[in-house]
Amino acid sequence: MGLSARNQLAGTVKSVNLGTVMTEVVIDVGGHEIVSAITRSSAERLGLSEGQAVTAIIKATEVLIATED
């Protein structure tokens, strides 16, 4: 897909925690966890479940960088 978001990380769904409005989805990307907060209705529409292959999309402008000092 031609997408302006620079980061498109393939992973698998590790957990789906449904809330009343929001849903927290943890995605395993090569051993690192990425947490996504999406609406519950989106989680249901996508039928997200553990082990499912997904892509985490993060705009480059949204990534903070911390340095060790």
Add this chain to the structure above:
Amino acid sequence: MTELAARVELRRGDFSLEVAFDLEAGETVALLGPNGAGKSTLVQALAGLVPIDAGEVRAAGVVWEQPGAGIRLSPQQRSVGVMFQGLRLFPALSALDNVAYGLRAQGIARDAARSTALELLRHFDVGELASRMPPTLSGGQAQRIALARALAVEPDVMLLDEPMSALDVANRAEARRILRSALDDFAGVKLVVTHEPLEAMALAGRLIIIEDGRIVQTGTPAEIRSRPRSQYTASLVGLNLINGIIASRDGHTVIDTGDGKLAIAGHGLDPGTAVRATIHPRAITLAIQKERPSSSARNVIDAEVANIELIGDRVRVLLDARPPLTAEVTLEALDELELQRKQRVWAIVKATQVDVYPA
């Protein structure tokens, strides 16, 4: 304590100005608006250079103008210091006599007026320019002399109309520092007129936003930034502003803008509630493909690229869509997607990135 209470109504040809506000001593307030909004007209009215048709202007307990009662003080009778747009120093008077002018107009003897004026010039580090004529001064020097002139009469009210406009970019940081320090030292009412949001937010603790002769919003810079109430204000702070009504679509909460619908995360808002919402341009992702992209994002909006603006290293993509939106992407994304005008794209926005507040 309210020190300047202004209720100003005036008409000039097709343009009408109708504003009301109270300013307190010590606070710096910025009057912000696009060109033609009536900012300079308001300054001239407060300074007594243009009569008002109705209302009242009162400062430190003194009525300056009240057409209903036939009261109208002359500019010299008002305790006001004005720094005009373009500074407007008297070209035929020396720097010293420019600063002394207001004192002389108040009937103070020449030597005493000049001595006070020289002190003020020294305060602004331009004592050595006392005998210079305005046409020989740089923008930064002229700014200091105009500031000294506005302060010379020890006014209750300071009006500064586009105080940075006479300066070139190289001198701006220094000029802003001097202006800021002069404003901090001045204990009276301070109204700074500007069309530059950064200048307004840097100098003022409170903003009054004026459009077409009417106040559209007042608030602290933080309030204006997070809760813009007009398209002009939203564009100042770089946000997409959406006006609409809460509605329900397939059991989900959406904003019906009258020009497209936007999904929002549930806010417990009743259908029919009038709301505004902002979306940061960075929160919008663009996709180029035939089919509607499938993702968790609830808003996938069919759009056409209306324009592409480069702002430094950022790219703003204006989208013809329902509703119209502006997205911000990186230069790399622009190159990779080969974005161009008229191109069809999908604008993708998470419902959680739509910040909703009451209209």
